[in-house]
Amino acid sequence: MTATAEPLVEVRGLQKYFPITRGIVFQRQIGAVKAVDDISFDILRGETLGIVGETGCGKSTTARLLVRLLDPTGGEIRFEGEDIAKHKGPQLKALHREMQMIFQDPYSSLNPRKTVGSIIADPFAIHGLHGGEGERKKHVQDLMDRVGLNPEHYNRYPHEFSGGQRQRIGVARAIALEPKLLIADEPVSALDVSIQAQVLNLLRELQREMGLTLVFIAHDLSVVRHMCDRVAVMYLGKVVEIGPGRDLYSFPRHPYTGALMSAVPVPDPVAGKRERQLLSGDVPSPANPPSACRFHTRCPKAQAICSTEEPALEQKEGRGTRAACHFPLTEAEVRLRLPAALTAHSAAASSSSSSSSSSST
Amino acid sequence: MSLLDVEDLRVTFPTEDGLVRAVDGISYSVDTGKTLGIVGESGSGKSVSSLTTLGLTRSQGARVEGRMVFEGDDLIEMNDDRLRKIRGNDIAMIFQDPLSSLHPFFKVGKQLSEAVLVHRKVSRSAARARAVELLDLVGIPDPERRVDAFPHEFSGGMRQRAMIAMALANEPKLLIADEPTTALDVTVQAQILALLEDLQKRLGMAIIMITHDLGVVAEIADEIAVMYAGRIVEHASTELIFGQPQHPYTWGLLKSIPRLDTPQDEELEPITGRPPSLINRPSGCHFHPRCPYVREAHKRVDPRLDSVAGERDHQVACLLPSELRMRIWRGLQEGRLPAELRALVAERNGQAAAVGEQREPLLSESEPGADGAAGIELTPPSAEPTPGPGQ
Numbered sequence: 001m002t003a004t005a006e007p008l009v010e011v012r013g014l015q016k017y018f019p020i021t022r023g024i025v026f027q028r029q030i031g032a033v034k035a036v037d038d039i040s041f042d043i044l045r046g047e048t049l050g051i052v053g054e055t056g057c058g059k060s061t062t063a064r065l066l067v068r069l070l071d072p073t074g075g076e077i078r079f080e081g082e083d084i085a086k087h088k089g090p091q092l093k094a095l096h097r098e099m100q101m102i103f104q105d106p107y108s109s110l111n112p113r114k115t116v117g118s119i120i121a122d123p124f125a126i127h128g129l130h131g132g133e134g135e136r137k138k139h140v141q142d143l144m145d146r147v148g149l150n151p152e153h154y155n156r157y158p159h160e161f162s163g164g165q166r167q168r169i170g171v172a173r174a175i176a177l178e179p180k181l182l183i184a185d186e187p188v189s190a191l192d193v194s195i196q197a198q199v200l201n202l203l204r205e206l207q208r209e210m211g212l213t214l215v216f217i218a219h220d221l222s223v224v225r226h227m228c229d230r231v232a233v234m235y236l237g238k239v240v241e242i243g244p245g246r247d248l249y250s251f252p253r254h255p256y257t258g259a260l261m262s263a264v265p266v267p268d269p270v271a272g273k274r275e276r277q278l279l280s281g282d283v284p285s286p287a288n289p290p291s292a293c294r295f296h297t298r299c300p301k302a303q304a305i306c307s308t309e310e311p312a313l314e315q316k317e318g319r320g321t322r323a324a325c326h327f328p329l330t331e332a333e334v335r336l337r338l339p340a341a342l343t344a345h346s347a348a349a350s351s352s353s354s355s356s357s358s359s360s361t
Numbered sequence: 362m363s364l365l366d367v368e369d370l371r372v373t374f375p376t377e378d379g380l381v382r383a384v385d386g387i388s389y390s391v392d393t394g395k396t397l398g399i400v401g402e403s404g405s406g407k408s409v410s411s412l413t414t415l416g417l418t419r420s421q422g423a424r425v426e427g428r429m430v431f432e433g434d435d436l437i438e439m440n441d442d443r444l445r446k447i448r449g450n451d452i453a454m455i456f457q458d459p460l461s462s463l464h465p466f467f468k469v470g471k472q473l474s475e476a477v478l479v480h481r482k483v484s485r486s487a488a489r490a491r492a493v494e495l496l497d498l499v500g501i502p503d504p505e506r507r508v509d510a511f512p513h514e515f516s517g518g519m520r521q522r523a524m525i526a527m528a529l530a531n532e533p534k535l536l537i538a539d540e541p542t543t544a545l546d547v548t549v550q551a552q553i554l555a556l557l558e559d560l561q562k563r564l565g566m567a568i569i570m571i572t573h574d575l576g577v578v579a580e581i582a583d584e585i586a587v588m589y590a591g592r593i594v595e596h597a598s599t600e601l602i603f604g605q606p607q608h609p610y611t612w613g614l615l616k617s618i619p620r621l622d623t624p625q626d627e628e629l630e631p632i633t634g635r636p637p638s639l640i641n642r643p644s645g646c647h648f649h650p651r652c653p654y655v656r657e658a659h660k661r662v663d664p665r666l667d668s669v670a671g672e673r674d675h676q677v678a679c680l681l682p683s684e685l686r687m688r689i690w691r692g693l694q695e696g697r698l699p700a701e702l703r704a705l706v707a708e709r710n711g712q713a714a715a716v717g718e719q720r721e722p723l724l725s726e727s728e729p730g731a732d733g734a735a736g737i738e739l740t741p742p743s744a745e746p747t748p749g750p751g752q
Contacts, residue, residue: 054546055517162635192402193573197617197631219546226619226629246625263551265576266622267615269599278555279548281502282516338621 007042008181008213009066014039014075014085016061020287033287035061037237038075040313043181048207048214050228050245052221052260054283058237059217063185066215067101068092079181097127100174104186106166110158116169117154120144123176143172147202164195168202175206182207183215188223200227221264225249233257236286236294239313243321251334253316253323256295262337277337293326301327362433363390364567365414365535370427372409372418379640383409385591386427388666391535396561396568398582398599400575400614404636406591407571411537413437414569415454416444431535450480453528457540459520463512469496469523470508476530495526499556518549525556532564539571554581575614579603584674587611590637590647593666597675607669607677607686609652612693630699646680653699654681654689654706681706 017032036058043049051059064070066077068087077085079098087095100123103109110119120140123129130136141151147168158166167187174182184203188196200223207214216227224231225245232242233254241254252258262277279298284290290297296306305326313324329337372384384406391397401407412418413425414436429436431452436444456462464472473495474488483491489508496504499522512520521541528536538557542550558581561568570582578585578599585602587595587610595608606612613632634651637643643650645660652659659680666678679686685705692702 054548164635192636193575193614194402194617194632195635197619197629198633200619201629201631221547222619222621225621225625226627249621249625260547261621263547264621265547265550265554265574265580267575267579267618267620268603268622269579270604276551276555278552280552282518282549283546 006045008045008080009043010076010078011042011066012040012076012078014062014065014077015073016058016065016070017073031287034237034289035286036065036072037289039234039237039239041232041239041242043213043215044230046211046213047229048216048227050224050231051215051217051234052219052224052231053234054219054260056236056283056286057234058286059219059234060185062234063101063183063215063217066181067099067183068095069101093127097177098179099181099183100177100179102167102170102174102182102184102187105190106163106170107158107190109170110166112158115155115157116144116149116161117141119158119169120172120176123173127177129177139176140172143176147172147175147206148198162195163191164198167191167199171199171202171206175210175212178210179212181213181215183217185217186219187216189218189220196223203227221249221260233260236283236289238294238324240295240325241321241323242313243323247320251320251331252338253321253328254295254325255299255301255327255329257323258329258334258337259298259300274336274338293324301329303327363392364432365569366390366428366430367410367414368428368430370410370413370429371425372406372413373424374422375424376640381639382591382642383423383639384413387586387588387591387593389586389593389596391567391569393534393567394561394565395584396570396582398578398585399569399571399588400573400578400585401588402573402636404590404639405588406639407588408539410588411454411539411569411571414537415448415452416441446480449476449528449533450531451533452535452537453531453533455521455524455528455536455538455541457543459517459524459544460512462524463520465512468509468511469515470510473508473523473527473530476527480531491530492526495530496523498529498560499523499526500552501526517545518552521545521549521553522556525553525560529560529564533566535567535569536561537569537571540573541570542577543572543574550577557581575603575618576620587614590642591639592647592678593676594648594679595677596666597672597677601672601675605675605687606690607675607683608648608679609654609681609689610648612690613651616693627696630693646678653703656680656706 014036015038016036017034019029020031020033021027022030051062053059061070065072068084072085075085076083084095117137117140120143121136124136124139130139137154141154144151149165149168149172158169161169188199191199203214204227206212216224218224228245230243231245231248232239233256234240235256241248241252241257248257252261259277259279262274277300281298284297292308292310293306296302299306311324311326313322315322316328367390368388369386370384371386374381374383387410389397399407409418414429416436418425425437427437470489470492473492474485477483477488477491493504493508496507501507501519501522515523542553545553554577557568570578572578582599584598586593587608589610595602595606595611602611606615616630617632619629632651637647645662646664649655649659662680664678664680666676669675669677669683688705689702
């Protein structure tokens with residue numbers, strides 16, 4: 001968890017447009033879904049970066065672009081200084097030794113016809129590592145042991161495992177090549193409540209042991225808060241706020257982040273009391289996003305400038321995160337939106353940090 | 362008398378592999394204007410119990426025993442014709458997945474007015490007007506136009522609103538919501554919960570909210586039943602469930618979810634193991650293989666759901682004495698680990714020692730303490746006070 005300031009991945013102006021076509025034989029493009037539209041951020045070595053947002057905000061597309069399961073429409077992804085956005089063939093294969101992915105659905109991401117042993121050994125086979133049968137088996141069983149699976153279950157099939165165990169198989173496969181970067185796309189949202197914590201703890205443990213850099217994608221803000229050093233909030237293909245988790249959760253600056261946090265149900269009928277800020281309506285279509293600030297159609301603080309001028313993702317006065325907003329939340333507004341317990345942290349944090357934050361009220 | 366009284370409901374499904382005991386003797390009641398939250402993991406029987414209320418398990422070969430008295434009539438005894446008159450009229454249901462619950466081929470308005478026409482003798486145009494009114498009620502913008510839309514033209518949140526509108530078509534007295542927000546984003550979830558609360562206030566219906574999400578029930582429920590392996594293991598008001606939970610499973614649930622309002626670095630304490638098979642359930646207390654505070658006797662004695670001493674409205678099915686449970690919960694809240702607190706449990710088996718030193722011998726506790734423990738379990742918790750709590 002000790003993140004050095006040096007970035008492992010630098011993303012600059014990354015774009016992914018999916019074409020919308022009409023016609024069956026002569027397909028012509030009539031528009032594009034701007035799933036990811038010009039986003040820039042860094043992933044620091046050894047840190048956990050969380051990406052949160054609603055359905056369709058582009059968080060999974062970002063993940064797939066990072067591991068190059070998708071080809072970006074534009075922009076750069078620099079991995080250890082080298083632009084990998086246009087890598088193909090053998091270059092791409094070599095790249096995948098460095099970065100791996102854990103998928104959301106532990107049921108569909110494992111081949112039902114293969115044994116667990118051969119699923120986990122697949123990365124070895126693809127990259128021609130640990131040649132002999134015996135050696136490979138030993139490595140696989142070590143991996144199984146490491147993620148908390150019984151190594152004797154080497155010859156079982158995925159259907160013989162529960163959801164949580166399958167997700168462990170996915171984790172074992174992903175760490176088999178000892179990658180530098182691990183991208184987990186909603187790794188626990190398909191699991192039962194009591195099992196989620198087991199998988200989350202496993203990921204944290206592995207990260208500590210292997211010094212992994214982790215990108216953790218989830219829609220659940222509480223889970224992301226628990227796991228991540230830094231958090232990026234996405235809305236309609238844009239990063240609207242990014243910063244250290246501690247700051248972002250105690251003092252969100254973007255009204256969208258505030259709304260998301262206000263919407264999270266808190267399992268405490270007393271301490272969870274707060275004024276709910278409800279966002280009206282749904283997320284607009286990414287094929288035809290609102291002009292300028294994409295949140296202005298649902299934003300409680302929107303003014304005329306929000307629909308004409310796009311706000312830059314920048315540090316707002318005071319402390320904390322970088323937010324893309326003309327009218328960032330003030331301290332009083334934050335207090336209204338967050339559960340009482342969180343604002344208590346926030347008050348403590350603000351009094352201990354620089355006094356400049358009080359000027360924002 | 363309550364609106365719905367469920368008494369000792371048992372639902373079993375005969376299968377090739379054996380008898381699945383989906384619901385095993387649960388009792389609860391719901392009053393008009395109140396919300397009961399039923400919390401549990403997949404396979405805990407929470408959905409089956411509510412599907413049975415509407416007779417929806419009948420066609421699946423379920424064997425149902427017990428009583429479900431709704432306004433003086435037993436829903437289990439009732440014949441299909443009468444039940445059909447109640448279903449969707451007095452008792453309505455919202456399902457988890459709004460896309461698969463709406464027919465893709467028919468317009469939303471047609472499906473809504475059908476819900477009205479089945480139960481009311483009204484003209485088609487009156488039913489359609491009602492459909493518009495309903496869409497407006499659940500906050501769908503421009504209902505006049507939307508009534509002619511197909512389900513695929515709605516977003517997830519709007520579909521769930523349409524489902525709620527359909528459920529409300531005949532102003533039911535009881536609304537059963539089975540994971541109504543699980544498939545939705547948090548912002549939409551907040552909208553739907555606020556809508557349900559608002560509608561309940563206006564229409565005065567009772568709600569049974571089935572969910573796995575403790576956050577959701579904390580926001581909306583008046584009382585909560587926690588289910589595990591087909592049984593209710595704890596039942597109390599929302600304040601008590603979150604303030605003074607008494608069952609180790611409830612503790613486990615509360616401690617295993619990351620929350621927005623606790624310190625960020627707090628370690629999660631997962632419940633070990635996994636939910637049991639409902640065909641071949643563990644002996645004794647069904648939770649014992651996963652319980653950190655298990656005693657040998659718990660593997661044989663099946664706990665009954667009983668009132669906690671001094672609190673009639675707080676019921677729990679746990680063999681540990683309630684005074685001891687309180688101490689464990691206090692310990693957990695202070696951030697101590699279950700492995701540490703387990704010592705408190707062993708202490709009563711006569712292996713008196715300082716709490717801190719008890720950790721190792723715990724595993725061997727099973728052999729000597731077994732019989733003696735069984736005797737102690739059944740006495741009321743006040744009979745043998747444990748050494749003072751100030752350690």
